[in-house]
Amino acid sequence: MASLFLREDLGADARPGAELELTGDEARHAATVNRVRVGEVISIGDGRGTVATGEVVRTGPRELAIDVSHVAHVEAPARGxxxxxxxxxxxxxxxxxxxxxxxxxxxxxxxxxxxxxxxxxxxxxxxxxxxxxxxxxxxxxxxxxxxxxxxxxxxxxxxxxxxxxxxxxxxxxxxxxxxxxxxxxxxxxxxxxxxxxxxxxxxxxxxxxxxxxxxxxxxxxxxxxxxxxxxxxxxxxxxxxxxx
CATH class of the missing domain: 3.40.1280.10 (SPOUT methyltransferase, trefoil knot domain)
Incomplete structure (x- = not known):
């Protein structure tokens, strides 16, 4: 199962076929702690119901990018x-x-x-x-x-x-x-x-x-x-x- 990382401002890049970047501490954590590599499949979510999944196409010390293959929009539960x-x-x-x-x-x-x-x-x-x-x-x-x-x-x-x-x-x-x-x-x-x-x-x-x-x-x-x-x-x- 894909790992999940968070980016609050997914915006228009969260669509199939787009390249979605992850930067800063979250990208550093992915590269140094989770040891994410090119070719792996991961997910990037905004914490508010949207999750984009795709293959990693680029990594660096503080940046990472995926080729988005699928985007899920999950509704909040009717009763919290x-x-x-x-x-x-x-x-x-x-x-x-x-x-x-x-x-x-x-x-x-x-x-x-x-x-x-x-x-x-x-x-x-x-x-x-x-x-x-x-x-x-x-x-x-x-x-x-x-x-x-x-x-x-x-x-x-x-x-x-x-x-x-x-x-x-x-x-x-x-x-x-x-x-x-x-x-x-x-x-x-x-x-x-x-x-x-x-x-x-x-x-x-x-x-x-x-x-x-x-x-x-x-x-x-x-x-x-x-x-x-x-x-x-x-x-x-x-x-x-x-x-x-």
């Missing part, structure tokens, strides 16, 4: 899946971002939960979001996704309570009575999955989210780590929404 990932210690939240991107999540929201050990001030929030976006970008390339997930601004519990009125919000809670496999997903709009930190979601946060219209759901009898709960939920929702 959003991962609301609580900040976690170590790299557990980052592992969740990577895995859920590979599994098809459409957007990721970092959440400053009450029990989050990791804390982002304004500077950390900017750098943290950039870091998560970079992880999502590389995971999207690895899984050859036509659409990059949107890594959004840090949200608070108050923000999530407000958003629960505009989208179907499912809060993962091991003690919940309702199962994720059975819960009503509604007929339209995004579906958001809220994943707590290592110590779980605080009782007052659960109460506030539930009062705002969110639904508490469980996935099974086991308690999953914050790094694995989100990917498991995204996989299940992908099947339920007919993506898989």
């Amino acid at each position: 899946i959003v991962l609301v990932q609580a900040l976690a210690k170590g790299d557990r939240d980052e592992r969740a971002v990577q895995a859920t991107t590979e599994l098809g999540v459409d957007a990721v929201e970092p959440w400053a939960a009450a029990r989050s050990v990791s804390r982002w001030d304004a500077q950390k929030a900017r750098k943290g979001r950039e870091r998560w976006a970079s992880i999502a970008r590389e995971a999207a390339k690895q899984s050859i996704r036509a659409w990059l997930p949107d890594v959004r601004e840090l949200v608070t519990t108050s923000d999530l309570a407000g958003l629960a009125a505009t989208r179907r919000t499912l809060v993962l809670e091991p003690t919940a009575d309702e199962r994720l496999v059975d819960v009503d997903l509604g007929d339209a709009g995004d579906v958001a999955v809220v994943v707590g930190p290592e110590g779980g979601i605080a009782p007052d946060e659960l109460d506030r989210l539930e009062a705002s219209g969110a639904v508490l759901v469980r996935m099974g009898g086991n308690v999953l780590r914050t790094s694995t709960a989100g990917p498991a939920a995204i996989a299940l929702l992908s099947a339920r929404l007919g993506r898989w």
Whole structure:
């Protein structure tokens, strides 16, 4: 299967028979890390649904060109899946971002939960979001996704309570009575999955989210780590929404 590289401004060159160039750091990465050579078939996408595929006809230290043989235009899913990932210690939240991107999540929201050990001030929030976006970008390339997930601004519990009125919000809670496999997903709009930190979601946060219209759901009898709960939920929702 062809490797995927990203160029945001594909423009008119993304058409069969055209020569499409890749330059800068992305081309350097293709040449030095992926060791792409003339004659190989690769894909170049814009991260917004368009992917051009073709044979490599020229390479250099910071440039690469393909002879476009096929262009695919992939529509965005009718219903988006959003991962609301609580900040976690170590790299557990980052592992969740990577895995859920590979599994098809459409957007990721970092959440400053009450029990989050990791804390982002304004500077950390900017750098943290950039870091998560970079992880999502590389995971999207690895899984050859036509659409990059949107890594959004840090949200608070108050923000999530407000958003629960505009989208179907499912809060993962091991003690919940309702199962994720059975819960009503509604007929339209995004579906958001809220994943707590290592110590779980605080009782007052659960109460506030539930009062705002969110639904508490469980996935099974086991308690999953914050790094694995989100990917498991995204996989299940992908099947339920007919993506898989």
